[in-house]
Amino acid sequence: MLNLVKxxxxxxxxxxxxxxxxxxxxxxxxxxxxxxxxxxSAFDSIPSELLNSYDNESSAKMYKHLCSEVFPSDYANMxxxxxxxxxxxxxxxxGGHIGVKYYSYQQYFNFPESINWTVFDxxxxxxxxxxxxxxxxxxxxxxxxxxxxxxxxxxxxxxGALQYIDINLSDIISKKASKPKFVLITLPLTQxxxxxTINNLGTACCVYIVRNENEFIKSFEDIGxxxxxxxxxxxxxxxxxxxxxxxxxxxxxxLFEFTD
Numbered sequence: 001m002l003n004l005v006k007x008x009x010x011x012x013x014x015x016x017x018x019x020x021x022x023x024x025x026x027x028x029x030x031x032x033x034x035x036x037x038x039x040x041s042a043f044d045s046i047p048s049e050l051l052n053s054y055d056n057e058s059s060a061k062m063y064k065h066l067c068s069e070v071f072p073s074d075y076a077n078m079x080x081x082x083x084x085x086x087x088x089x090x091x092x093x094x095g096g097h098i099g100v101k102y103y104s105y106q107q108y109f110n111f112p113e114s115i116n117w118t119v120f121d122x123x124x125x126x127x128x129x130x131x132x133x134x135x136x137x138x139x140x141x142x143x144x145x146x147x148x149x150x151x152x153x154x155x156x157x158x159x160g161a162l163q164y165i166d167i168n169l170s171d172i173i174s175k176k177a178s179k180p181k182f183v184l185i186t187l188p189l190t191q192x193x194x195x196x197t198i199n200n201l202g203t204a205c206c207v208y209i210v211r212n213e214n215e216f217i218k219s220f221e222d223i224g225x226x227x228x229x230x231x232x233x234x235x236x237x238x239x240x241x242x243x244x245x246x247x248x249x250x251x252x253x254x255l256f257e258f259t260d
Contacts, residue, residue, distance in 0.1 A: 012242075019241050024050065027202045032240045035195050039166045042196035042207045051204040054164065055122035058203040060098070064132065067103035073235040076253050077101070077159060077184060080229070082109045084155055084182055090116040092150035092180070095161020097121050098129035099141050111140065118142045120149065121161075148172050156180040160236070160251075162187045163209050164199075170219035183225065183256040188238050188248050189213035197240055210238065213252065224260025229253075 023033050024047050036042035046052045070078070085091070089112065093101065096119035102111075111117070117140060119129060126143045133141050147167070150156050162169060162185065173179055188210045199208035217227055236251035 016242065023047075023200055026200045029200075029202065031200045032197050032208065032238055033200070034197055035240060035243045035246050036197065037195065039196055039207055039209070042198055046198055046205050046207075050200065052206060053122075054201075054204050054206055055124050056204060057124055057128075059201075060122070060124035060128040062201070062203055063097050063100050064128075066100050067098070067132075068107070070104050070107065071235060073186070073233045073251075074101070074105070076229075076231050076233075077157075077186065078105050078108060080182075080184055080255055081105065081155070081157070084184075085111060085115065086154075087112045088114045088116070089155065090150075090153040091118070091155045091157055092144075092153045093117060093119045094147065094150075094156065094158045095121055095165065096157070096159070097125050098132050099138075101157070101159055102141055103136075103138075113140070115140055116142070118144050118149070118153075120144050120147050148176075150180055151176060152178045153180050154182065156183045158183070158185045158187070160186055163211075164206055166207070166209060168219070170223050170225075173220075174223040179224070179258050181258050183220065183258075184254075185256075186233060186236070186251055186253045187211070188236070189216060189252045190246065190248065192246060195246060197238070197243075197246070208238075210246070210248070217254070220256045224258055225256040226259045227254060228257045229255040 023031050034045055036045065099119050102117050119141065123145060126145060129143055190210050190212060194212045195210055197208050199206055231253045233251040233253055238248040240247045
């Protein structure tokens with residue numbers, strides 16, 4: 001009965017108008033809207049009054065408080081990093097903001113003094129990250145504005161960032177003469193065809209990519225990687241109103257090892 005009422009044509013129109021207002025006025029929620037077949041069509045749907053890039057001061061500062069917090073969704077990443085990191089390990093943290101995971105994970109295990117941890121992110125996040133590192137006297141953390149600057153790195157770590165970047169990561173890796181031994185990734189994946197939506201976090205509204213799981217895994221296997229582990233992350237989800245078929249109840253974690 002409730003579904004009949006919710007899907008009544010007039011009620012549905014009113015619900016969509018109400019959600020559109022909520023989406024445009026959002027300040028601190030994690031909201032999604034629409035399903036699109038291309039990056040450009042999703043980008044073109046972003047309301048003109050909203051910032052359409054996370055490369056801004058507010059976004060660069062929004063996760064600083066998380067540098068001292070760890071969530072259940074982090075534990076698989078923490079376990080594998082604790083197993084993989086050795087003296088003089090080189091970690092490339094793609095989309096690592098100001099080094100959030102670098103700081104928060106150290107509460108539970110100590111990184112070697114000789115570790116080389118490099119973060120790639122937006123220019124604004126990097127600027128904020130360098131300031132924060134200087135304040136904390138942190139000398140092991142470095143930053144890069146080049147998304148592919150992981151030559152000779154042992155671990156490529158991508159935690160919750162790839163959905164905002166319209167790239168073929170396996171294609172970038174395949175061009176490297178020296179590939180990362182391990183790739184540790186958390187991201188939204190679907191059993192449907194890959195699609196795009198838009199995500200409003202309050203500080204900006206950006207295109208959000210949900211990739212097909214089988215295609216994504218195969219793209220790594222095709223370049224010599226073997227999937228060593230995978231897991232669900234129920235604390236992370238993607239609810240797209242009016243597109244329940246495409247909404248995700250959990251994100252996925254994956255660990256690949258280069259064996260070729």
